[in-house]
Amino acid sequence: MTTETTTEAENGTEREQSRQPILEARDVEKGFGNGNVLEGLDLTVEAGELLTVMGPNGVGKSVFLSCLAGSTDPAVGSIELFDGRSPTEAQSMTSVMLQGRSIDPDLTGRENLQFYGDLHPRATEDWREIATRLELEDDLDRPAREYSGGMARKLELTIALSVDAELYLLDEPTAELDLTTIQTVHDLLFEYRRAGKTILLTSHAPLDARIADRIAFVRDGRLVATAPPQTLLDDLPPVVRIRGDVPPESAFLGARVFQRGDEIRGFLRGADELETVRETVERDRDHDRGRERKRATVELDSPSYTDLFNYYTAVQTARDDSEGS
């Protein structure tokens, strides 16, 4: 494995970071009888980074994480952690949270914590502080079967984060959590990263994109883009925002538009397409003589993380399909 040094901005200050691969997955394939879910997935995770693997529901994020954790074996490909260890050999240095797969519903939250504390060689007493910060402490003596989805996620997170691991593999750690708790989880993850820990998490929530050092988008069983969030945002095609009383969105940008609240957002092929969209919106308004339409505004806008997610999970696919046909 090679080591490179890079400088990146964090909280306004430059920091030197030694980038050393801590996990290398090569050409990973995995299926379940009716075709492959993972179709040759490659990913390198660097020591000390927080990497978010993103993709829509059912794309294979959890299956991939299970392969990295050693809970399931890839059919094809290799996974190497900590300079030559298999996922199973690396388990003592890794802490894993797999969605809904760890908690025993017949035990209380506290008994679950004790059970996992006895299992992992690097378990610590940090669960007390983590459970407090996640506001789970008052529920620790209830049977886990009574937990809501969010409470179960808090318990799974408390179990995973109370291990003093080198690498944390967290499957959708913010799913089902309210916004305040998501912020607490993000704060915790930042603290772990500042302490030199490496974190790989999966998510389909744009909210989890902005905390990442790098985002890896999964589509069709492969990674289609892996880069720091700002780089991915900078590389997006121009984003158009259409507000007001406008004709159906399909009329002007086809598969490249998304309704968001009271506005429509879309991706232009180039900034010069803006005028064409404006004209199309105006023309469609003129043709719609049956009713009086208020004015619509059509303007360029800065891309958001939701735009980023839409682009890599839907638009790029549609564009590739139309370009390939």
Ligand SMILES: Nc1ncnc2c1ncn2[C@@H]1O[C@H](COP(=O)(O)OP(=O)(O)OP(=O)(O)O)[C@@H](O)[C@H]1O
């Ligand atoms: N044990 C299994 N047996 C059969 N199919 C499975 C199994 N595990 C996963 N799959 C299938 O693999 C595909 C990917 O599932 P996976 O849970 O990895 O998706 P995901 O990207 O994590 O989705 P989500 O965001 O909804 O959690 C799905 O079609 C799922 O039905």
